[in-house]
Amino acid sequence: MSFSIEEFSARRDQLLASMVKGVAIVPTAAEMVRNRDSHFPYRFDSYFYYLTGFKEPDAVLILIAGEAPKSILFCREKDMEREIWDGFRYGPDAAKETFGFDEVYTFSQLGEMMPKLLSNQAQLFYSLGADAVWDVKVTKWLNLVKDLARTGVSAPEAVRDVRQLVDQQRLIKTPFEIDLMRRSADIAAVAHNRAMQKTAPGKMENEIEAEFLHEFYRKGAQAPAYTSIVAGGANACTLHYNANNTKLNDGDLLLIDAGCELDGYASDITRTFPVSGKFSGPQKDLYEIVLASQLAAIEVATPNHHWNSPHEAALDVLVQGFIDIGLCKGTKEQVLENGDYRQFYMHRTGHWLGLDVHDVGDYKNKQGDWAALEAGHVLTVEPGCYVRPADNVPEAFWNIGIRIEDDVLITAQGNEVLSKGAIKTVADIEAQMAGSK
Ligand code: GLY
Numbered sequence: 001m002s003f004s005i006e007e008f009s010a011r012r013d014q015l016l017a018s019m020v021k022g023v024a025i026v027p028t029a030a031e032m033v034r035n036r037d038s039h040f041p042y043r044f045d046s047y048f049y050y051l052t053g054f055k056e057p058d059a060v061l062i063l064i065a066g067e068a069p070k071s072i073l074f075c076r077e078k079d080m081e082r083e084i085w086d087g088f089r090y091g092p093d094a095a096k097e098t099f100g101f102d103e104v105y106t107f108s109q110l111g112e113m114m115p116k117l118l119s120n121q122a123q124l125f126y127s128l129g130a131d132a133v134w135d136v137k138v139t140k141w142l143n144l145v146k147d148l149a150r151t152g153v154s155a156p157e158a159v160r161d162v163r164q165l166v167d168q169q170r171l172i173k174t175p176f177e178i179d180l181m182r183r184s185a186d187i188a189a190v191a192h193n194r195a196m197q198k199t200a201p202g203k204m205e206n207e208i209e210a211e212f213l214h215e216f217y218r219k220g221a222q223a224p225a226y227t228s229i230v231a232g233g234a235n236a237c238t239l240h241y242n243a244n245n246t247k248l249n250d251g252d253l254l255l256i257d258a259g260c261e262l263d264g265y266a267s268d269i270t271r272t273f274p275v276s277g278k279f280s281g282p283q284k285d286l287y288e289i290v291l292a293s294q295l296a297a298i299e300v301a302t303p304n305h306h307w308n309s310p311h312e313a314a315l316d317v318l319v320q321g322f323i324d325i326g327l328c329k330g331t332k333e334q335v336l337e338n339g340d341y342r343q344f345y346m347h348r349t350g351h352w353l354g355l356d357v358h359d360v361g362d363y364k365n366k367q368g369d370w371a372a373l374e375a376g377h378v379l380t381v382e383p384g385c386y387v388r389p390a391d392n393v394p395e396a397f398w399n400i401g402i403r404i405e406d407d408v409l410i411t412a413q414g415n416e417v418l419s420k421g422a423i424k425t426v427a428d429i430e431a432q433m434a435g436s437k
Pocket residue numbers: 226257258268351357382405
């Protein structure tokens with residue numbers, strides 16, 4: 001587990017400073033039943049985890065901002081009987097010492113203590129509407145505090161969304177986070193290379209999925225970061241295909257969009273390569289266009305550009321390429337203007353990446369302009385091209401779906417491609433696949 005008391009207390013201190021005064025309530029996620037007494041694998045809430053590093057369910061962080069700032073955790077109590085069945089839990093004493101909170105209480109003390117903690121606080125920072133169960137609890141506590149008015153106690157006048165404050169904090173990654181994201185991307189990159197080596201005609205998409213999952217878990221990732229896409233041939237033209245249950249055909253391409261989660265941090269990589277190990281002419285033509293557009297986009301993912309610059313750069317190259325090979329008609333300016341390219345490229349070129357695969361943070365600034373790229377941002381760059389059969393499309397390109405996606409850290413000097421270990425040139429792919437036969 002990657003943890004540092006200094007790192008996580010610094011994150012809480014930053015939030016406490018931006019709250020100025022008031023109390024914040026940040027609960028973690030609930031466990032979810034899969035069926036009867038089986039649960040889905042537990043995943044903590046990203047905001048809670050960002051501020052605590054604490055991975056157990058039934059926990060909530062309370063921050064008190066003001067002259068004497070304080071962080072308080074409520075967590076499950078030690079329970080030897082439950083630990084025999086479910087495994088280790090910290091309990092308040094060990095949680096306080098290990099994670100560096102000022103105070104820690106058991107989750108069962110929460111109801112009794114919260115009205116007191118909310119009394120005489122000017123504002124409450126809480127994400128109303130994010131979780132109905134917590135909304136009911138918080139409303140009940142607020143009403144209990146309001147009922148104390150005649151005794152001279154005041155309730156918070158304003159409720160502000162604590163997530164909005166944390167979002168901008170999470171957008172700029174610290175060196176600690178960058179190290180984790182680099183490792184997450186490294187694991188996923190090696191996993192993609194392994195999947196590529198193991199691919200051959202006649203195998204099933206799910207067999208190839210097993211190959212990258214093998215590498216994720218072997219290297220210590222706790223889970224895939226999102227539902228993996230393993231899409232052979234025409235399946236790649238379905239953007240969110242995830243059945244992953246089709247046989248791979250000689251002559252088709254295979255698109256894999258898969259990333260892992262390492263101590264909460266996501267990687268998100270897509271590679272597309274020939275099932276046989278050798279691109280056909282039309283596949284290669286389209287692949288080179290998508291790759292060139294991706295390289296052009298990465299080139300402008302730097303601090304002197306804004307959020308939309310990589311998308312604009314990718315689009316420029318894609319549209320020219322589509323015209324050159326006969327997918328679109330007209331000049332580049334005309335096709336950009338009339339949007340005909342959307343028949344083949346209908347998504348944007350990336351998103352912020354972090355604890356969530358589609359991470360938090362604004363894409364525009366307060367003036368409504370695209371946000372400037374800054375050192376510490378991590379984003380994906382993922383142009384693609386998806387050609388469904390149609391009367392206006394040369395048959396040679398039918399059912400070809402390609403996406404190339406990397407994870408890019410903006411640095412003071414330019415950028416670092418965190419997922420650079422995953423091979424992507426035609427020559428490297430064909431050489432690697434020839435070597436694996
Ligand atoms: N894998 C999700 C995405 O690429 O956005």
